[in-house]
Amino acid sequence: MGDNGLHMDLLAPENDRAEAEVKSGVGEGRLAKVVVITSGKGGVGKTTSAAAFAAGLALRGHKTVVIDFDVGLRNLDLVMGCERRVVFDFINVINGDANLNQALIKDKRNDNLFIFPTSQTRDKDALRREGVARVLEELKQQFDYIICDSPAGIEHGAITALYFADSAIIVTNPEVSSVRDSDRIIGILASRSRRAERNEPPVELHLLLTRYDTGRVARGEMLTVDDVKEILSIPLLGVIPESESVLRASNTGTPVAFDEDSPAGRAYLDAVARFLGEQREMRFVQPERRGFLKVLFGRA
Numbered sequence: 001m002g003d004n005g006l007h008m009d010l011l012a013p014e015n016d017r018a019e020a021e022v023k024s025g026v027g028e029g030r031l032a033k034v035v036v037i038t039s040g041k042g043g044v045g046k047t048t049s050a051a052a053f054a055a056g057l058a059l060r061g062h063k064t065v066v067i068d069f070d071v072g073l074r075n076l077d078l079v080m081g082c083e084r085r086v087v088f089d090f091i092n093v094i095n096g097d098a099n100l101n102q103a104l105i106k107d108k109r110n111d112n113l114f115i116f117p118t119s120q121t122r123d124k125d126a127l128r129r130e131g132v133a134r135v136l137e138e139l140k141q142q143f144d145y146i147i148c149d150s151p152a153g154i155e156h157g158a159i160t161a162l163y164f165a166d167s168a169i170i171v172t173n174p175e176v177s178s179v180r181d182s183d184r185i186i187g188i189l190a191s192r193s194r195r196a197e198r199n200e201p202p203v204e205l206h207l208l209l210t211r212y213d214t215g216r217v218a219r220g221e222m223l224t225v226d227d228v229k230e231i232l233s234i235p236l237l238g239v240i241p242e243s244e245s246v247l248r249a250s251n252t253g254t255p256v257a258f259d260e261d262s263p264a265g266r267a268y269l270d271a272v273a274r275f276l277g278e279q280r281e282m283r284f285v286q287p288e289r290r291g292f293l294k295v296l297f298g299r300a
């Protein structure tokens with residue numbers, strides 16, 4: 001995704017760092033849960049979901065940081081609308097060139113939300129595991145949730161992100177290739193996470209079905225929610241509809257969960273509520289019925 005000049009932080013002061021809040025010890029005694037947003041296949045909506053999920057948790061009053069584990073593509077900061085405020089990043093902190101407070105960016109819309117960006121680098125191994133472990137331990141003291149936006153697949157950054165997870169949100173599109181690759185990631189979470197290595201209770205798994213297009217599902221061009229649930233057999237956290245508002249949100253650097261008028265925004269807020277243990281009816285999966293009736297009665 002390119003910078004199209006629509007981002008709205010032009011007036012943000014360059015030195016609008018997060019020191020005050022982080023140093024104030026607001027989060028003393030906290031021990032954050034590490035949530036990885038992962039997928040087998042690329043381009044399924046992980047970064048969109050990481051931004052939306054972090055925003056949704058912050059809106060619910062939880063102090064949340066969203067970290068970019070993708071050293072290849074720099075786009076979490078764009079989706080969060082803070083790319084012009086990045087001075088130091090995750091790799092600088094891992095390497096000891098900056099401290100956490102210098103790198104964390106406080107969201108301008110919500111006081112509970114922080115962004116921890118990562119710069120592009122050719123060095124695929126820049127996220128050294130000991131360094132990441134140290135930074136996560138420090139963050140855990142200050143936050144309720146640490147949301148990790150992972151690159152796709154099983155390369156170094158993706159494995160590093162899932163290694164530390166307490167909970168994983170597996171982002172899947174309703175198509176065979178995406179579901180098959182999600183199944184592979186579920187296997188990797190079960191065998192290569194730190195929890196697996198230490199014989200601790202396994203990483204909690206959640207399925208997030210994104211880019212769900214009820215029309216295409218009705219026409220048999222995409223798998224249904226039930227198909228995907230049956231194949232992957234992990235609990236369904238939510239179904240996010242295909243929605244133009246996602247593109248609009250990312251063009252303006254606004255996590256879509258801040259847009260309560262959009263179906264995708266509402267679906268993400270529902271998913272966050274379920275993640276926090278609430279019961280919410282699944283929305284945006286129903287219009288199939290109309291499609292089905294149309295097919296039955298041959299109506300245009």
Ligand SMILES: Nc1ncnc2c1ncn2[C@@H]1O[C@H](COP(=O)(O)OP(=O)(O)OP(=O)(O)O)[C@@H](O)[C@H]1O
Pocket residue numbers: 039041042043044045046047048049070073150151152210211212240241242243244246247250264
């Ligand atoms: N619900 C949705 N409706 C419409 N478009 C969407 C939706 N979710 C994501 N997209 C679009 O799909 C594209 C890929 O999304 P995103 O960058 O979040 O995927 P990703 O899984 O992080 O990709 P990568 O594997 O490259 O990191 C983006 O253009 C995004 O705007």
Ligand SMILES: [Mg+2]
Pocket residue numbers: 046047048070149150151
């Ligand atoms: Mg991404």
